[in-house]
């Protein structure tokens with residue numbers, strides 16, 4: 497029982513990223529993990545590491561064909577912030593991954609986002625039609641369409657702002673803590689609502705979903721809807737920093753084209769999963 501020959505094989509794209517790194521760290525021992533990086537040779541133990549640029553479809557096919565994973569968890573993505581090439585990485589890269597997984601008869605778990613929605617209504621279910629209003633959102637909606645078009649067995653997991661309690665921390669927490677500690681004024685939106693999710697509960701849910709066979713689309717986010725401003729203040733307080741320098745700002749009044757209420761209805765995930773999906777006020781307690 498439990499010999500290495502019995503272990504199931506998973507490949508994680510974007511293992512060097514925030515979510516990918518935690519997927520490697522918290523992988524159940526039943527899984528044999530290969531993880532990929534692009535520019536940051538990754539440090540997390542517990543995986544075999546492979547270099548991969550998802551824009552290179554032949555390389556994607558070669559790596560997936562060699563590893564022959566039962567499940568691929570596709571977290572690699574160009575995210576907002578840098579001068580990211582959303583189309584090449586998120587759309588073309590996802591198509592390459594989905595086709596390679598289909599070619600080996602594997603199953604794909606594809607990470608998507610709440611900003612595939614326009615944010616006009618909120619509390620979106622899996623049946624609501626994506627209507628993205630940003631370049632990033634459009635690329636992630638097109639990525640979902642690529643997954644659905646290529647006939648691969650796939651689960652699309654839409655999630656929200658991902659945060660942690662302990663290092664390595666997420667970019668948003670680090671940005672808020674650095675800014676507030678250095679006295680740099682920052683402003684956070686009071687009218688952009690999200691369901692922030694604790695990385696460790698998202699990872700638990702993803703491994704539980706990898707173990708099962710549920711396919712389609714699933715919303716997996718935290719139980720509590722908060723504005724970015726409310727969320728930022730809670731992150732600062734939890735990490736022992738007074739949130740006073742954080743200014744409240746209205747996204748609508750800013751004139752920027754950004755989705756406002758992207759809260760997700762996660763009732764299907766709560767029915768399906770044993771892993772709890774707690775809200776921020778349940779997770780960010782008891783830091784000493």
Ligand SMILES: NC(=O)c1ccc[n+]([C@@H]2O[C@H](COP(=O)([O-])OP(=O)(O)OC[C@H]3O[C@@H](n4cnc5c(N)ncnc54)[C@H](OP(=O)(O)O)[C@@H]3O)[C@@H](O)[C@H]2O)c1
Nearest residue numbers: 510512513514515534535536549550572573607656657658
């Ligand atoms: N973070 C959030 O709050 C959030 C919210 C909703 C949805 N999501 C989704 O969740 C997933 C994970 O997000 P994250 O925050 O963990 O991302 P992240 O920290 O920005 O990491 C991105 C990962 O993608 C890799 N990557 C970028 N371009 C690549 C390319 N051309 N070829 C191969 N790999 C490439 C990076 O590799 P290197 O670092 O090695 O270059 C890194 O491992 C993404 O699909 C994202 O859209 C995230």
